Amino acid sequence: MKYLDEYRDPEAARRLLDEIEAITTGSWRIMEVCGGQTHSIIRNGIDRVLPGRIELVHGPGCPVCVTPLGVIDMALDIAARPEVTFCSFGDMLRVPGSELDLFGVRSQGGDVRVVYSPLDAVELARANPDRQVVFFAIGFETTAPANAMAVHEAARLGLTNFSVLVSHVLVPPAIEAIAGADTTTVDGFLAAGHVCAVMGTRQYEPLVERYGVPIVVTGFEPLDVLDGIRRVVGQLERGEAKVENAYARVVGVDGNPAAQQMLAEVFEPCDRRWRGIGTIPASGWRLADRFRSFDAEARFDVGARDRPESGRCRSGEVLLGVIRPDECPAFGTECTPLTPLGATMVSSEGACAAYHQYRPAMPTP
Amino acid sequence: MTEIVAPEGWTCPAPLRHHDRVVLGHGGGGRLSADLIEHLLLPAYGSAAAADLPDAAVVHAATDRLAFSTDAYVVRPLYFPGGSIADLAVNGTINDLAMRGARPSALSVSLILEEGLPLATLARVADDLGRAARAAGVDVVTGDTKVVGKGQADEVFIITTGVGEIPDGVDIGPLRATPGDLVVVSGPIGAHGVAVLSEREGLTFGTDLVSDTAPLHEMVAAMLAVAGDDLHVLRDPTRGGLAASLCEIAATARVGVEIDERAVPVPDQVAAACSMLGLDPMHVANEGRLVAMVAPARAQAVVDAMRSLADGADACVIGQVTDDPRARVVVRTPLGVARIVDRPMGEQLPRIC
Numbered sequence: 139m140k141y142l143d144e145y146r147d148p149e150a151a152r153r154l155l156d157e158i159e160a161i162t163t164g165s166w167r168i169m170e171v172c173g174g175q176t177h178s179i180i181r182n183g184i185d186r187v188l189p190g191r192i193e194l195v196h197g198p199g200c201p202v203c204v205t206p207l208g209v210i211d212m213a214l215d216i217a218a219r220p221e222v223t224f225c226s227f228g229d230m231l232r233v234p235g236s237e238l239d240l241f242g243v244r245s246q247g248g249d250v251r252v253v254y255s256p257l258d259a260v261e262l263a264r265a266n267p268d269r270q271v272v273f274f275a276i277g278f279e280t281t282a283p284a285n286a287m288a289v290h291e292a293a294r295l296g297l298t299n300f301s302v303l304v305s306h307v308l309v310p311p312a313i314e315a316i317a318g319a320d321t322t323t324v325d326g327f328l329a330a331g332h333v334c335a336v337m338g339t340r341q342y343e344p345l346v347e348r349y350g351v352p353i354v355v356t357g358f359e360p361l362d363v364l365d366g367i368r369r370v371v372g373q374l375e376r377g378e379a380k381v382e383n384a385y386a387r388v389v390g391v392d393g394n395p396a397a398q399q400m401l402a403e404v405f406e407p408c409d410r411r412w413r414g415i416g417t418i419p420a421s422g423w424r425l426a427d428r429f430r431s432f433d434a435e436a437r438f439d440v441g442a443r444d445r446p447e448s449g450r451c452r453s454g455e456v457l458l459g460v461i462r463p464d465e466c467p468a469f470g471t472e473c474t475p476l477t478p479l480g481a482t483m484v485s486s487e488g489a490c491a492a493y494h495q496y497r498p499a500m501p502t503p
Numbered sequence: 504m505t506e507i508v509a510p511e512g513w514t515c516p517a518p519l520r521h522h523d524r525v526v527l528g529h530g531g532g533g534r535l536s537a538d539l540i541e542h543l544l545l546p547a548y549g550s551a552a553a554a555d556l557p558d559a560a561v562v563h564a565a566t567d568r569l570a571f572s573t574d575a576y577v578v579r580p581l582y583f584p585g586g587s588i589a590d591l592a593v594n595g596t597i598n599d600l601a602m603r604g605a606r607p608s609a610l611s612v613s614l615i616l617e618e619g620l621p622l623a624t625l626a627r628v629a630d631d632l633g634r635a636a637r638a639a640g641v642d643v644v645t646g647d648t649k650v651v652g653k654g655q656a657d658e659v660f661i662i663t664t665g666v667g668e669i670p671d672g673v674d675i676g677p678l679r680a681t682p683g684d685l686v687v688v689s690g691p692i693g694a695h696g697v698a699v700l701s702e703r704e705g706l707t708f709g710t711d712l713v714s715d716t717a718p719l720h721e722m723v724a725a726m727l728a729v730a731g732d733d734l735h736v737l738r739d740p741t742r743g744g745l746a747a748s749l750c751e752i753a754a755t756a757r758v759g760v761e762i763d764e765r766a767v768p769v770p771d772q773v774a775a776a777c778s779m780l781g782l783d784p785m786h787v788a789n790e791g792r793l794v795a796m797v798a799p800a801r802a803q804a805v806v807d808a809m810r811s812l813a814d815g816a817d818a819c820v821i822g823q824v825t826d827d828p829r830a831r832v833v834v835r836t837p838l839g840v841a842r843i844v845d846r847p848m849g850e851q852l853p854r855i856c
Binding site for chain 1: 765778781783836837838839840841842843845
């Protein structure tokens with residue numbers, strides 16, 4: 139797979155950095171929305187080689203991090219039931235609920251499994267008619283098409299023992315919440331390339347017009363990120379605000395119409411609560427009426443709940459770019475990946491986890 | 504009050520001898536156990552087995568110091584691309600001995616079998632144990648077999664213990680890591696972990712990636728032959744990967760380690776799989792790789808000696824030991840920035856998207 143190396147080439151990176159340095163005159167705060175980009179930035183040290191006047195702010199684009207506590211608690215409740223086989227992506231297993239996490243449920247005898255595709259969960263349901271198989275359908279527009287497909291497939295097979303616990307969230311409303319906040323200090327955005335591969339880039343046009351912020355669709359390798367930054371800075375320096383695509387090798391204007399059609403069939407927009415941030419209008423998806431019988435929330439009658447977050451976890455401010463992870467007093471002391479207070483310390487895309495993995499607080503000699 | 508069971512409800516505690524599955528009696532020490540050893544294990548181990556696998560073996564030692572190591576293998580699935588639990592059980596313990604500079608001289612093999620395991624599966628595992636031991640040139644001199652109830656183990660667990668002779672003058676251990684030493688790896692990293700993950704989880708990427716499992720004692724002997732006492736530290740970066748090995752050495756010796764990220768050989772498929780799953784190749788397990796710290800004057804000779812062997816064809820220098828009492832392991836990224844490397848968390852959790 140040549141292209142990974144190609145987008146990690148140090149000389150090309152140096153040229154992009156020189157160009158960014160040459161065009162930067164103002165001080166700019168740029169938010170990378172996606173947690174995958176946050177990791178690439180911290181892992182490669184991109185924020186440390188940029189001109190000092192450019193500050194990167196980490197955004198809310200980690201699906202595990204923004205899944206609200208109430209939903210995690212629902213998942214734990216459902217997963218603990220003897221008749222349930224609960225399937226989830228791996229990094230949800232360690233996210234703390236109010237009292238324990240999915241690993242804890244598993245150690246107490248719950249049937250909790252890691253799957254790599256929601257279709258694997260459908261297959262489990264088909265092969266085990268005496269089990270209630272529940273898939274934890276979280277994530278942004280990237281994971282939603284496969285989850286929609288799983289529900290569609292379960293309906294086609296007539297499965298009555300498959301359901302999904304849905305907590306899908308959407309990127310554009312989150313950008314809007316941040317760009318439109320009175321207190322916002324973000325001058326421009328790197329939009330998440332993989333989300334745009336599904337949804338296209340048109341969704342961002344209204345945001346650019348309404349809030350006057352550049353939005354550049356950006357990939358994940360070091361050169362992708364640097365190119366995105368170069369384009370945002372270029373626009374800011376020229377006083378422009380438009381949608382640009384710096385990830386054209388993957389993203390087209392229209393996205394993936396087949397995926398969008400599947401999404402439109404299975405899901406409908408809803409208000410969604412974001413962990414650490416609060417409720418953002420029309421920022422999520424739930425199952426459309428036709429597929430409501432696959433809703434685990436209704437099937438297991440676990441009712442939505444509104445649990446208070448840990449007072450010591452400041453992940454909300456981290457997710458909004460107000461503080462850096464290492465500015466939280468609990469970072470690296472009370473809160474570590476082994477004893478996380480919040481989801482941003484758990485997920486491989488969480489900003490706190492990225493800082494902890496690549497810039498841990500070191501013991502003094 | 505004891506309930507009396509009618510005679511027709513009685514069951515015989517010693518199951519039939521000619522069974523195609525493992526039964527509890529196979530671990531009972533009686534005839535079934537003897538049958539299993541005589542007809543299944545000994546033929547499978549072949550020339551690598553001591554005549555009758557006695558309860559205690561006598562091992563002759565030609566040196567003053569012995570290396571002694573034990574390890575338990577509970578891998579799932581039993582078979583994965585490029586190897587099996589049997590390869591890991593033999594090579595893993597041999598490698599633990601080799602990492603002290605020892606020449607492995609004898610192995611014990613204990614099997615914990617789950618009731619109901621097909622004897623054909625056991626025979627295949629035993630054949631592989633024998634083949635791996637013969638390939639490594641190390642004899643199985645004793646062992647034990649136990650059977651536990653269905654559901655109380657996962658098919659087969661293997662525990663191997665090994666002893667090896669440490670040649671006079673050889674002193675290899677983490678405390679000898681010295682600032683200025685060069686850090687050498689014996690080949691590309693991450694293949695084993697990704698191969699097992701892809702097989703276990705039915706992932707479709709990297710299907711032609713195979714485990715790197717291999718015994719490393721011959722390579723160590725070749726390295727010692729050219730470096731002697733200048734070979735300071737050896738480690739096989741198994742669970743926790745290269746990152747965990749380097750962090751452990753640094754913490755033990757109170758030295759730093761600086762790695763050049765671009766010098767670390769990572770196969771394209773490992774890089775792609777890790778990129779997709781949100782894993783770090785430096786955290787992924789290897790089973791046939793070693794990392795060495797060598798005095799700089801002998802580093803090139805050591806690399807050349809490793810490259811003369813098939814398993815070391817891609818050996819290279821990836822960094823050096825530094826003077827850092829805070830024992831930090833840092834990676835120099837392609838952008839020239841230093842990033843701290845930490846031990847991974849307990850379990851590798853593939854990410855959501």
